[in-house]
Amino acid sequence: MKTERLPEKLxxxxxxxxxxxxxxxxxxDVLLVNGNIAxxxxxxxSKDIKIINCGGLTLTxxxxxxxxxxxxxxxxxxxxxxxxxxxxxxGGFTRVCTMPNTKPTIDSPEYIKYIIEKSxxxxxxxxxxxxxxxxxxxxxxxxxGLMKKVGAIAFSDDGIPIQNGLVMRKALEYSKMLxxxxxxxxxxxCLRCDGVMNEGIISTRLGLNGNPSIAExxxxxxxxKLADITGAKLHVPHVSTAASVVNxxxxxxxxxxxxxxVTPHHLFFNDEDLLSYNTNLKVAPPIRNNRSRxxxxxxxKQGVIDCIATDHAPHSLYxxxxxxxxxxxxxxxxxxxxxxxxxxxxDEEGLSLINLVKLLTVSPRKIMGFDxxxxxxxxxxxxxxxxxxxxxxxxxxxxxxxxxxxxxYGKELSGKIKYTISKGYLSxx
Amino acid sequence: MLKDKHLLKLEDYPKEDIQNIxxxxxxxxxxxxxxxxxxxxxxGITVVNxxxxxxxxxxxxxxxxxxxxxxxxxxxSAPTSSLKKGESFKDTxxxxxxMKIDAVVMRHPTPGAPKHLTDFIDAVxxxxxxxxxxxxxxxxxxxxxxxxxxxxxxxxxxxxxxxxNHSRVARSNIYGLVTMGANVTLCGPPNLIPDNIINLGVxxxxxxxxxxxxxxxxxxxxxxxxxxxxGIIPSEREYRTLFxxxxxxxxxxxxxxxxxxxxxxxxxxxxDDRVADSDQAIILDQVLNGVASRMSILYLLLGSxxxx
Numbered sequence: 001m002k003t004e005r006l007p008e009k010l011x012x013x014x015x016x017x018x019x020x021x022x023x024x025x026x027x028x029d030v031l032l033v034n035g036n037i038a039x040x041x042x043x044x045x046s047k048d049i050k051i052i053n054c055g056g057l058t059l060t061x062x063x064x065x066x067x068x069x070x071x072x073x074x075x076x077x078x079x080x081x082x083x084x085x086x087x088x089x090x091g092g093f094t095r096v097c098t099m100p101n102t103k104p105t106i107d108s109p110e111y112i113k114y115i116i117e118k119s120x121x122x123x124x125x126x127x128x129x130x131x132x133x134x135x136x137x138x139x140x141x142x143x144x145g146l147m148k149k150v151g152a153i154a155f156s157d158d159g160i161p162i163q164n165g166l167v168m169r170k171a172l173e174y175s176k177m178l179x180x181x182x183x184x185x186x187x188x189x190c191l192r193c194d195g196v197m198n199e200g201i202i203s204t205r206l207g208l209n210g211n212p213s214i215a216e217x218x219x220x221x222x223x224x225k226l227a228d229i230t231g232a233k234l235h236v237p238h239v240s241t242a243a244s245v246v247n248x249x250x251x252x253x254x255x256x257x258x259x260x261x262v263t264p265h266h267l268f269f270n271d272e273d274l275l276s277y278n279t280n281l282k283v284a285p286p287i288r289n290n291r292s293r294x295x296x297x298x299x300x301k302q303g304v305i306d307c308i309a310t311d312h313a314p315h316s317l318y319x320x321x322x323x324x325x326x327x328x329x330x331x332x333x334x335x336x337x338x339x340x341x342x343x344x345x346x347d348e349e350g351l352s353l354i355n356l357v358k359l360l361t362v363s364p365r366k367i368m369g370f371d372x373x374x375x376x377x378x379x380x381x382x383x384x385x386x387x388x389x390x391x392x393x394x395x396x397x398x399x400x401x402x403x404x405x406x407x408x409y410g411k412e413l414s415g416k417i418k419y420t421i422s423k424g425y426l427s428x429x
Numbered sequence: 430m431l432k433d434k435h436l437l438k439l440e441d442y443p444k445e446d447i448q449n450i451x452x453x454x455x456x457x458x459x460x461x462x463x464x465x466x467x468x469x470x471x472x473g474i475t476v477v478n479x480x481x482x483x484x485x486x487x488x489x490x491x492x493x494x495x496x497x498x499x500x501x502x503x504x505x506s507a508p509t510s511s512l513k514k515g516e517s518f519k520d521t522x523x524x525x526x527x528m529k530i531d532a533v534v535m536r537h538p539t540p541g542a543p544k545h546l547t548d549f550i551d552a553v554x555x556x557x558x559x560x561x562x563x564x565x566x567x568x569x570x571x572x573x574x575x576x577x578x579x580x581x582x583x584x585x586x587x588x589x590x591x592x593x594n595h596s597r598v599a600r601s602n603i604y605g606l607v608t609m610g611a612n613v614t615l616c617g618p619p620n621l622i623p624d625n626i627i628n629l630g631v632x633x634x635x636x637x638x639x640x641x642x643x644x645x646x647x648x649x650x651x652x653x654x655x656x657x658x659x660g661i662i663p664s665e666r667e668y669r670t671l672f673x674x675x676x677x678x679x680x681x682x683x684x685x686x687x688x689x690x691x692x693x694x695x696x697x698x699x700x701d702d703r704v705a706d707s708d709q710a711i712i713l714d715q716v717l718n719g720v721a722s723r724m725s726i727l728y729l730l731l732g733s734x735x736x737x
Contacts, residue, residue, distance in 0.1 A: 199623075201625040201626075201628045201629075204594075204623045204625055204629075205440060205600075206541065206562060207540035207541075207559070207561035207562030207597060207600060208540050208541070208562075277540070277544050277545060322519065323518050323537070323539035323541065323542045324539060324541050325538075325539045325540075325560075326539070
């Protein structure tokens with residue numbers, strides 16, 4: 001991957017312009033001047049500027065990921081804001097929201113400022129999510145108001161579900177005046193117990209402790225009900241079970257402040273893939289059975305699930321090259337995301353490319369209140385160019401994260417990112 | 430020789446190979462009855478017994494089997510407490526590899542640990558029990574003991590009684606017995622038998638009296654005392670009353686039921702003293718067959734190495 005400053009003028013020539021907002025797809029050129037879109041469509045231009053011939057490529061809004069772990073501060077051996085940015089660019093992402101489960105936990109305005117300041121130099125837009133409760137202890141709500149003032153985009157104790165229903169209720173109520181979503185990693189600690197994978201015949205065969213679907217779906221149900229009585233914004237992260245999809249679908253009929261995301265890995269794998277005890281498939285919530293996987297896909301098609309989020313979770317080798325019970329939860333996901341979801345949702349499941357792109361662009365931006373009308377004259381160039389038809393094999397050299405914990409090596413993916421343009425930088429992948 | 434280089438599990442293990450192991454075990458059983466109980470079959474072969482979990486009988490059984498076959502044996506035991514997060518499993522594995530050994534017999538508290546070991550080393554790996562996953566050599570010796578007692582395995586009605594969910598012995602026995610054509614019924618408290626286990630080709634019956642009536646043999650599992658009083662089993666006396674293999678229960682049967690137990694026993698809980706010590710119990714035959722079975726497995730996995 002090569003990242004360099006955008007030239008003063010750059011013409012992206014002969015490209016398919018896919019506008020996910022206006023649902024249009026037409027051939028044309030895009031002229032960037034000083035990092036902004038100066039012209040788009042069919043127009044005259046002088047030949048003496050830098051031109052990239054983009055024949056065969058599709059141009060659209062840069063992708064936006066609501067759920068990444070960049071491990072900075074505290075675990076810089078796994079990822080930093082800089083290395084995470086590179087991984088994002090390689091995956092076509094120009095904007096990400098970072099989870100606060102770092103060391104220290106991002107639970108005060110000072111720490112929010114640290115992320116904001118440090119990410120100014122990064123080639124992508126990074127928005128910190130603050131912790132809902134102090135030190136993610138699930139007891140006292142944190143200084144959400146002060147954090148919002150200095151740039152917190154949402155609040156979450158991701159990784160540690162908020163067990164206490166009253167705390168969750170108070171947090172939702174409080175967040176109403178801030179008009180930001182609360183994101184609760186929904187898993188009932190008592191029900192999931194020592195579960196390390198989905199509970200079912202596969203966990204029985206492997207002798208591994210199962211984490212049942214109801215550990216997620218009952219807490220999702222609780223959160224939906226709490227969101228309903230409080231009127232707050234609730235975003236349900238990494239939905240993994242069929243029952244959660246049903247619950248969210250029902251609640252969405254009467255409440256438009258509820259949103260949900262799904263990860264590429266929950267769409268790609270099912271628990272049979274764990275038969276080899278591959279620790280890179282140990283994630284929270286766990287990879288479920290194929291019935292749940294199909295329900296997630298249906299949830300996307302029906303609009304129950306609003307967006308794709310990677311839950312990019314870097315871990316050191318030693319945390320994964322161990323026995324299954326000792327291995328850490330999580331996998332990296334930025335670099336492989338598009339190739340996975342294009343393959344599963346478009347190639348296999350018949351979703352249109354425009355609808356897929358929406359799940360990665362307009363939808364997540366709407367949830368967080370970001371500008372989602374980007375393909376317009378005068379807008380800062382936040383763009384991705386991909387070859388939607390290229391089949392490729394995911395390999396270690398496609399990874400730019402500091403960590404390499406991915407189960408996708410050797411998998412055939414479809415659709416490859418070629419260029420990402422963000423914050424005045426041009427990256428050639 | 431056997432199809433798989435390692436013995437990690439009996440799930441999907443070839444029937445011919447199970448038969449071969451059991452047949453060969455009977456020939457080694459004869460060796461064990463001789464005054465001089467040693468054969469040179471594995472001379473020059475080095476085996477490491479890598480035990481990350483306490484074990485008396487399995488470790489001694491393996492060690493004896495290795496010594497009877499003239500293999501060089503090294504024992505490595507690590508207390509369970511040092512297995513917490515942070516210790517590198519990979520480092521341990523690569524250290525073993527560096528010492529140029531031929532086989533590793535591994536006992537580990539985590540399901541899949543022997544499989545992980547094969548990812549890191551070239552030596553033959555034999556699973557001596559991995560958490561709640563499998564204990565294939567135990568199932569082999571159990572099947573050998575059934576064969577010895579009945580002369581056949583196919584068509585036998587075998588009950589497995591106890592904490593199925595947390596039992597590696599149960600899993601390996603289920604796979605082995607189903608492969609060999611036996612009928613298997615599981616019995617125990619419903620919260621210790623996952624519903625989905627019927628997918629493995631077994632039946633579930635919570636009524637021990639019906640199972641005892643039906644079975645030709647029952648394999649009584651050790652009930653872990655740690656399961657008591659934490660909301661899984663209310664008390665020992667309740668367990669004994671509902672699921673204990675007692676003299677009174679057995680008396681209701683007309684003919685003799687064969688009793689097996691992988692040990693160590695909780696006398697007075699899952700099995701009564703008198704039942705354990707009765708003639709219908711083949712528990713000590715299992716122990717002897719354990720040595721013969723492990724000799725057979727070691728020989729079939731490593732025997733060709735010596736010539737090559």
